[in-house]
Amino acid sequence: MVTSVLNYGRSGVHDWIVQRFSALVLAAYTLVMVGWLAMNGSDLTFLQWQGFMGQTWIRIFSLLAIVAMAAHAWIGLWTVATDYMKHRGLRVGFLGLIAISIFVYVVWGVSILWGF
Amino acid sequence: MLISIYRYNPETDREPYMQDIDVDMPEGKDLMVLDVLNLIKEKDETLSYRRSCREGVCGSDGMNMNGKNGLACITPISEVAKNNKLVVRPLPGLPVIRDLVVDMAIFYKQYERIKPYLQNTTPASGRERLQSPEDRAKLDGLYECILCACCSTSCPSFWWNPEKFVGPAGLLQAYRFLADNRDEATSERLSELDDPFSVFRCRGIMNCVSVCPKGLNPTKAIGHIRDMLLSRAT
């Protein structure tokens, strides 16, 4: 058993499932967004956009997508970093930056979604 | 034919270099790569490589020929040479001891790690543990591995994490014992593999399948292990 403290779930199966599930969520979210934009996009007004994004279901769905993005990005980039970055300090620094960025995105996303 | 060989003797060379040798090929005969190396060695005794059975059974002469890993003894020149040229290098990703001889310690360490032996504490009912033909058939495509390391040394995931990722050869053997109905350590074996590296660094690149001189399919075995881990976890 190889142990590592920095990965998402500390279990390969766990990471694997989360990675696939979050990919499905993101794919579904992308389809919904692209679909809606394709139908309403050409002369979209701010009010229309706000009305769409303000609905409770799309807020919940967006939050789910943000959380999925956070998990997906962390697992994926942790994997990339542990494959290609052999220098420990560099790797930890890189992952630290990633962690902070993801955290900022989540908080910012939540404040946009639920702050108005 | 022009043969370009990776040469490195740590006692005399500061760094490895490629040596180009023009070899007169016998007319009307297709030699194996190993035969050609033997021809070269007759003239230059310092050339080092491993070989033993010279018929694809022992797994000693795994090397990289024109970019693809394989056993030199069963790889015909006609199959690998391009434009009358052949580049021979040691198996990639392992430390070179000398010329085409690599240090396989890490490869064996990963093999050892998966406990490649039957674990069973129940006393055998008769003189031996019998298996039904169906159960025995589950080991086909697994037990034939000769541990030549062609697969693991062609695997990028093994290059990047040879200490942590078991590699295709080790995982094929891990599944050989997981699939064996006489083995009682299935759950312990799975617990040993359930981390983000040992199995899950396999990204399905399938270089292992494309190079295995025995025609085995480590990617498929890894898929079975992953399924076992998944069904145990859910």
Ligand code: SF4
């Ligand atoms: S699986 Fe094939 S390539 Fe890999 S070590 Fe076994 S025989 Fe060699």
